Each structure stands twice: as structure tokens, then as C-alpha cells.
Amino acid sequence: MTMHAAIYDGVMRPVEKLFMHELRRRLVGTARGRVLELGIGTGANLPYYPAETELTGIDPNEGFLERARQRAHALGRPVTLLAAHAEALPFADRSFDTVVATLVFCTVTDPLQALSEVHRVLKPHGQFKLIEHVRMPNPLGARVQDLVTPLWKHIASGCHLNRDTLSLVQANGFQVESVREHLNGLILEIEACAL
Template sequence: MTGTARRRTSETPTDRQRRVWDRTAPKYDRQMAFFDRTWFAGGREWIGRRARGRVLEVAIGTGSNLPHYGPDVTVTGVELSPAMLAIAHDRAAALGLAVDLREGDAERLPFDDASFDTVVCALALCSIPDPAAAIAEMKRVLVPGGTLLLVDHIGSNWWPIRAAQWLVGQVTVRTEGEYFTRRQLPLVQAAGFAVEETERLKAGTVERVRARKPHRR
């Protein structure tokens, strides 16, 4: 067994995701351009219209959502991959935006409780190793009454497409850690959020969720 093979057999799921996204970073925006125009069309704008106050974007990636936030918000972004984060830094600078960008893990967010008014996660819970842990962390850092905004691809509600997604996932889960049949809404509900808005698009393969953290009683 080679040294690289030994390292990969011992790496954690989070380590693997960091490696995958570091490798993908230089071509990510180019690969996503078509999908943003078609499969996920309007999703980033949907997020931007609903984000308010102090915004945390979890798994900010290359910063593709940054152009869509309003001028009245302050944005903090956290990203596992240093290579993706470097591109986000460049994008923020090109846009003239003062964005606080930090390297960190969605499952262990480096922020105090009740630090943000809005938490955003777009196209990332499909590959975060423990999405329930990540959603619990998003709830922790939200203020009571704060808003959670999610956009992601999920398993279709039309069985022929879902079957195709399952087949693709047999490869992508092993190689990229990416799941095509996950659905985040049940995890949001199980975490105790009050779901206020949901929408499924593209034969049920894309879901947008707006939910609120309950106020303390």
C-alpha cells in the first residue's frame, strides 16, 4: 500500500471532504455555471431576498451567493476547504464587500451561541458528513426567532428520477461523499425549527426551506 493510500484509508469523512473540495476548487465555478442557470436557477436570489441582519453562510464555498445579499446585511462565511475559501476572498474583494471569511467545520461552528440573525446553507448539506449535527449547530448560533435558509438538491418525488439519483449516488457517495437522495427538511423539523416556507422544484429534486428558531419560553 502506498503512503497516499494509507493516508486515505485513515482519513475521517471530514478530512475527505476537505480534500475533495480543495481538489475541486479551481474548476468549481466553471462546473456550476450551467447548473446555476438551469437546475438551481433563482435559488441564490431566493436566499438573498430573505437574508436579514447578521448573516452566517455555512459552507460558503467560492462565495457564489455574495452578489445576491442586500446592502443592509453583514455576512460571515465559514468554509472547510482552504482552496475554496481563497476564491471566496478574491470574489469578496472584487465585489468590494467586507465579508468575514473563516476556515471551519459546519459540524463544529467556531461561533458563540445566538450570534446570527440568519443562517444560510446552499448546496452543501448533500455532502456534509453529518447533516443533523450541522443543522443543530446552525440552530445553536442563531438568535431566538432567527431564520434558517436552505437550498439543496434532494431525492426526487418521481420514482424514475429518484432511481437514477440512487444509481449515481452509488458512485458519488464513495468517491466524493455526495448524496443525491438526502432530504434536509425532516432534519430541520427534528431539530425543532418552525418551518415557514418550503418549495420543491425540478421534478422535486431541488428544495428551498425557510425555517425559524423558536423563541425561548
């Protein structure tokens, strides 16, 4: 099932107010240079990028991209938006200073291939910044996530509640420089750099 862009923004509104707004502001506000955002969705991060960054966003969902286009226009924020998957990025090697992904690695079909693509398009020592919900450190919480994920994937456009994105990033060509935990480790802010 593919989520509609208007529904997504409505569902996220209370979450944004509660804490995502602050996480986005902190993570995205320190992006620099040529920036690629993966799974840009409806453009929820657009207000937080420093004005001097040169921004490109990709997403496979045209409805989301249209919403991001409208938001960028309303903000007067130049951005290049393209329909693409994180697993096959239509960009040259070493072409970005920063790659951003927020609430995306739970959903990409092949996270290892997507990480390999992020590594390929980042310049050496480029920044990789993520906000992701992940498999919880608490065994009971993780067990519940394992049980719910098969159903949740169908309801929420392929979203996995139990993906260990931090370990995947650490094991696939990135040095993790900082991790901030929220909600008992359910949500992580991850800052890494390409090795």
C-alpha cells in the same frame, strides 16, 4: 476526492445561468442582520446579500475560501471568512439572525450535528434558509438516486444525492415556513425559523 475551486465554478456556470442565479437572488436577497453562510464555497451567493447584512462565511476547503475572498474583494463586499465545519461552528450561542446553506447539506458528514449547531448559533426565531438538492418524491427517481449515491459520493466530494434534508430540518428544531420545489422536487428552496 476534493473538488477544485476553479473546476467547481466552471461546472456550475450553466446551472447558475439556467436557474440557480434566480434561486440565490430570491433566497439570499431576504437575509437580514448578522448572517452566517455555511459551506460558502467559492462565494456564489455573495452578490445577492443585501448591503446592510453583516456576513460571515465558513468552509472547510481553503481553496474555496480563497476564491470566495477574491470574489468578495472584487465585489467590494465585506465578509469574514473562516475555515470550519458546519458540525463544529466556532461561534457563541445565539449570535446570528440568519443562517444560509446552499448545496451544502448534501455533503456535510453529520447533518444532524450540523443542524444542532445551526440551532445553537441562531437567535430565537432566527431565519434558516437553504437551497438543497434532495431525495426525490417520485419513487423511481429516489431509487435511481439511492443506486447512484455510493459512486457519486466518491466523484463529488462526499455529496449524497438521496438526502432528505427537508425532513431533517423539520425534525430537528426548526419550523419550516415555506418550501419551493424545482425540477420535480429535486431542488428545494427552504425557509425555516429556529424554534
